[in-house]
Amino acid sequence: MRAVDDARIEHVIFDLLAARADGASIxxxxxxxxxxxDERAWRALLPCVRDVAMQLARHRRLRFTRGAATLDPEAPGRGPIRLRLPARA
Structure with a gap:
């Protein structure tokens, strides 16, 4: 069982993005x-955060990026990733 539920993680993702300038990432x-x-606790939570972000990206509610490139959330490759809102139509 996760220490923090998926809905709470999703809520925090969108709250943090809303607090940033348009087009910014987290x-x-x-x-x-x-x-x-606690560092140990937040590091242990990272896989859960990535899982929730991947689900949001699958539903096109979020993008995984590295620099200006949008990554496939199923295979983001190695290296740091950022979470960003989709471009507005």
């Missing part, structure tokens, strides 16, 4: 840190 660790102060 790191998955920003989300985990917003949910836990």
């Amino acid at each position: 790191c998955p660790s920003d989300v985990a840190r917003a949910l836990h102060d």
